[in-house]
Amino acid sequence: MGSVVPGYSPGFKKPPETLRLKRKRSWKSVAASISAESPAATAQQDATLSPRPYPGSRRRNPFSSMENTPRPPPAPRPAHSPVGKAAGAEWLDPHLAPPSTDVSSSPSYEFPVDWSIKTRLLFTSSQNFAWADHLKAQEESQGYIQHCRAAVINLPQSIPEPKLSTELRCAFQQSLVYWLHPFLPWLQLFPRIGADRKMAGKNNMWSCDDALQQILMREWSLSFTSLYNLLRAKLCPYFYVCTYQFTVLFRAAGFAGSDTITALISPTTRGLREAMKSEGIEFYLPFQEVRKRTWMSGGGDNDDDDDDGFSWLEEMGVQDKIKKPETISIKLSKERNEIKMDHKPQSVVLVKGSNTFTLLNFLINCKSLVASVGPQAGIPPTLLSPVCFRGATMQTLKARTINARTQISTHYKDIFTLEITGPVMPHSLHSLSMVLKSAQKGSFSAVCYTNEPTAVFNIDISNGQNIKEESIRKDLCNYGLHPNTLDQLRLYSTLGKSSIKHLEMNDYFYTWKS
Numbered sequence: 001m002g003s004v005v006p007g008y009s010p011g012f013k014k015p016p017e018t019l020r021l022k023r024k025r026s027w028k029s030v031a032a033s034i035s036a037e038s039p040a041a042t043a044q045q046d047a048t049l050s051p052r053p054y055p056g057s058r059r060r061n062p063f064s065s066m067e068n069t070p071r072p073p074p075a076p077r078p079a080h081s082p083v084g085k086a087a088g089a090e091w092l093d094p095h096l097a098p099p100s101t102d103v104s105s106s107p108s109y110e111f112p113v114d115w116s117i118k119t120r121l122l123f124t125s126s127q128n129f130a131w132a133d134h135l136k137a138q139e140e141s142q143g144y145i146q147h148c149r150a151a152v153i154n155l156p157q158s159i160p161e162p163k164l165s166t167e168l169r170c171a172f173q174q175s176l177v178y179w180l181h182p183f184l185p186w187l188q189l190f191p192r193i194g195a196d197r198k199m200a201g202k203n204n205m206w207s208c209d210d211a212l213q214q215i216l217m218r219e220w221s222l223s224f225t226s227l228y229n230l231l232r233a234k235l236c237p238y239f240y241v242c243t244y245q246f247t248v249l250f251r252a253a254g255f256a257g258s259d260t261i262t263a264l265i266s267p268t269t270r271g272l273r274e275a276m277k278s279e280g281i282e283f284y285l286p287f288q289e290v291r292k293r294t295w296m297s298g299g300g301d302n303d304d305d306d307d308d309g310f311s312w313l314e315e316m317g318v319q320d321k322i323k324k325p326e327t328i329s330i331k332l333s334k335e336r337n338e339i340k341m342d343h344k345p346q347s348v349v350l351v352k353g354s355n356t357f358t359l360l361n362f363l364i365n366c367k368s369l370v371a372s373v374g375p376q377a378g379i380p381p382t383l384l385s386p387v388c389f390r391g392a393t394m395q396t397l398k399a400r401t402i403n404a405r406t407q408i409s410t411h412y413k414d415i416f417t418l419e420i421t422g423p424v425m426p427h428s429l430h431s432l433s434m435v436l437k438s439a440q441k442g443s444f445s446a447v448c449y450t451n452e453p454t455a456v457f458n459i460d461i462s463n464g465q466n467i468k469e470e471s472i473r474k475d476l477c478n479y480g481l482h483p484n485t486l487d488q489l490r491l492y493s494t495l496g497k498s499s500i501k502h503l504e505m506n507d508y509f510y511t512w513k514s
Helices: 017-024 027-037 039-049 137-148 166-175 210-232 270-278 286-296 307-316 327-340 355-365 426-439 452-458 469-473 483-489
Strands: 118-125 177-181 238-242 247-251 262-266 349-352 382-385 393-396 398-408 411-424 444-450 502-506 509-513
Touching (some): 118 426, 137 166, 166 426, 210 238, 247 355, 262 452, 270 355, 349 355, 411 426, 426 483, 426 502
Antiparallel strands (some): 118 444, 238 382, 262 349, 398 411, 502 509
């Protein structure tokens, strides 16, 4: 035998004896040992030892020490979130939970208008959603016709047998319809901000074809102009223009507390705002206006934009004793403040009245409106509307029902879920809530997943002005939506830059959190 190297252990070539023994231990014996250590560990057994881990959890490392403290259980779910494994239950992943809510409400007959676009709604109820499954061809067709003819369907407060109600199922189909341009079946055209990763690898045949891009933009310009004309003629209540960098919400006169057409753009950059100024578009920065009003009332500090902010020194007679900052310093400070709010909700821009028409022409001719490189290269912005317009394609939100179980105290209870996916616009959220109010006997809850760049559209732009109700109400019948939905959309915005995250109805009264 050769000499032995100091510190050398022959057993180092093989796994330690203790590790080999642990490998032989069965899952049952491990579970028993953990149960003996702590009663709380029994409740964690499925999450830590099951061959099929709970969704969102990580598989246990077999080489870690069995004597280590067991992994803590997954984060608790909200009381309204179903628990259990059912077909299609991947939405139960805790990582998909909406942001925490911080503003709650008292019971009300109506919930506040929410101008954000939702990407997903998750309705839960103790009543079955089977009535929303497998609509007949006749019911589906009738729902489309009711939408196109703007039929007003008034459902009873409660429907004893929802699955047997053809009227209910047709109204449900009617509430799912929306209009879209352009329509490219192989691409998901909403949301557009941050969608490059989802579009990567998709076939983009026109990215290098200038002639085809010009045709697409020409058709898009006609559709955009058509929508604006409908808005001005009071035949369309609102619509969205979704680009790869920002979103624009156009609203007709009489909505959100304004007696003129308005447009909100978010998020914006200093470059975009300067380009709008150069085209003669007058606009406001609502958040900056709020800051100025707060400062004027003694509520806080505010940065002045020009030299007029030093006039108070003259009134005190000390203008010669205090050195006034250089004009260039003031200008640089102003530019820094403007750049600092770029891409943030505070950069939202408001355009009113005839300036919205100038904005229309500006957007049509804006070279940077369409991406020149990347997966979205050459794709015109997405137009979303509650009513039809030239070049639009009728689309429907996707609906599916899921049955699951939730644990209440020491027993499990069946819970029924209806999932709605797609660009859920404000009118759809309200229409669906009216349908569910009748079908679920005035009791349901909904988790709302918001396209966050659009949440800031809930900022109050009314500026305290009063609208003449008589001149507005006579035009409501032309907008193509249910009168109750239009009344809700005409409410003044109260959510600020937040949006409804959770909506609940109990005994026909709404409560919500944002």
